[in-house]
Amino acid sequence: MTYVVTEACIRCKFMDCVEVCPVDCFYEGDNMLVINPSECIDCGVCEPECPAEAILPDTESGLEQWLELNAKYSAEWPNITTKKDAPADADDHKGEDGKFEKYFSAEPGEGD
Ligand code: SF4
């Protein structure tokens, strides 16, 4: 089992999650973060920290797409352990539907 980052993170990236992860298993894309499922120790401390409610345990149904995406991109994107400023328009995209189709970018972020 692992926790996964879902669509709600896209264009939010508040990054409260990276500060609390004891094993530093978040990876940064251009406009979202992902968790490395093989590094996550399933402690759950990041889930309540995310203001966008983007982090869910993979025991919830319907998350296969996100588990796959977290596994794929955590192998390609740089590690991120320090909180940065969220984008200025982050709040505008909180709770928006269809963000994956509209905005997902496979480009890596800057990392630490
Ligand atoms: S706190 Fe939530 S929305 Fe922000 S970067 Fe982490 S997973 Fe994404």
Ligand code: SF4
């Ligand atoms: S559940 Fe724990 S180990 Fe996994 S990503 Fe969240 S804080 Fe890190």
